[in-house]
Amino acid sequence: MPEGHSVHRIAGQFARHFVGKTCQVSSPQGRFGDARLIDGHTITRSYAVGKHLFLEFDTGDTLHVHLGIYGAWDFAGNVNLDDTASSAGGRMGQTAGKGTVVGAHEDSLASIGAPRRTRLRMGESETHGGYPVDFPPEPVGQVRVRILTADAVADLRGPTVCDVVGPDRVADIRNELGPDPLVDRKGEQRFLDRIGRTGTPIGRALMNQKIVAGIGNVYRAEMLFRARLSPYLAANSLPAETLRALWADWAGLLALGVKTGQMMTMDGLTASQKRAALANRDDRHWVYRRAGQPCRVCGTTIVLDIMEARKLYFCPTCQGVTA
DNA sequence: TGGGTATGTCCAC
DNA sequence: TGGACCTACCCAT
Numbered sequence: 365m366p367e368g369h370s371v372h373r374i375a376g377q378f379a380r381h382f383v384g385k386t387c388q389v390s391s392p393q394g395r396f397g398d399a400r401l402i403d404g405h406t407i408t409r410s411y412a413v414g415k416h417l418f419l420e421f422d423t424g425d426t427l428h429v430h431l432g433i434y435g436a437w438d439f440a441g442n443v444n445l446d447d448t449a450s451s452a453g454g455r456m457g458q459t460a461g462k463g464t465v466v467g468a469h470e471d472s473l474a475s476i477g478a479p480r481r482t483r484l485r486m487g488e489s490e491t492h493g494g495y496p497v498d499f500p501p502e503p504v505g506q507v508r509v510r511i512l513t514a515d516a517v518a519d520l521r522g523p524t525v526c527d528v529v530g531p532d533r534v535a536d537i538r539n540e541l542g543p544d545p546l547v548d549r550k551g552e553q554r555f556l557d558r559i560g561r562t563g564t565p566i567g568r569a570l571m572n573q574k575i576v577a578g579i580g581n582v583y584r585a586e587m588l589f590r591a592r593l594s595p596y597l598a599a600n601s602l603p604a605e606t607l608r609a610l611w612a613d614w615a616g617l618l619a620l621g622v623k624t625g626q627m628m629t630m631d632g633l634t635a636s637q638k639r640a641a642l643a644n645r646d647d648r649h650w651v652y653r654r655a656g657q658p659c660r661v662c663g664t665t666i667v668l669d670i671m672e673a674r675k676l677y678f679c680p681t682c683q684g685v686t687a
Numbered sequence: 688t689g690g691g692t693a694t695g696t697c698c699a700c
Numbered sequence: 701t702g703g704a705c706c707t708a709c710c711c712a713t
Contacts, residue, residue: 366694366695367694367695370694415694415695430695430696431694431695432695432696432705432706433693433694433695433696433705433706433707434693434695434705434706434707434708435695435706435707436707436708477694478693478694478707478708478709505707505708506706506707506708521706521707521708522705522706522707522708523706524695524696524697524705524706525696571695573695573696580694580695581693581694581695582694583694584694627694652694672701673701673702674695
């Protein structure tokens, strides 16, 4: 989840359902003291850069959130809420039985972040037309921040970063980040400039948010397989055309991920394979989390290594890794 | 019930 | 390089 595509989807949710609305901002858990700085104010803009989410308020302050490894947003609404990120219409919360919101998962509209069921309890009330009557739902679990409008609610759990910051700090954060294909029109050149200067292995460079923003462990492994590149090659040893192709691949995968909500990294699937991939994320990748299984292309056993304390998956044959 | 795991980042050593 | 942070799910017992 919390790779770049997820955060762009979250930013989209806020843009569609919260921007322009007066928000009650609270911290049910009690650990977000800055809530008082923005409580009762209006969100004027929502956007993402890499894995960072920025919500601008009419106070001039910005709520800056990084989900880290555990974080997740849960959304629910009491009105018809469109989902422009997918072709199907829908609302943010899904009700079942007596209004209990259940069944959300990493890809759902209701919950974006670390994989978990949406934990919004609607109580014992009846529903009306499929929508819970008692809005807003009671917060469940460790909700760091709740943002509530008249008809929509967003609950944040487990973020690594959750701060109210001023414009200077926002600029600093953004300046430290590498290009994001969905944000930076001239991103390719910035990417080439930055990655071409580092002699670190390409498997490390792609994870460096100062070089390129938004790539995480899944996209890293999958992009290197798609490019048939060894993770151990020095980034600055790669031809410019190879680096340009990596940038283009990331731009395409990110756009697809934002559109579908899933990290679809396999091309050319048959209809049945596509259905399997959509239904089961274990069938969705070339190498990620497939250690010990045969490569989908050549049958060689997929290898797991630890690079910088993160799990790295690759096919030694397809990616030309020796020894 | 308890241990293992997770798509991330920072900091101390 | 290893641990801390921090939350919840999944599985074995």
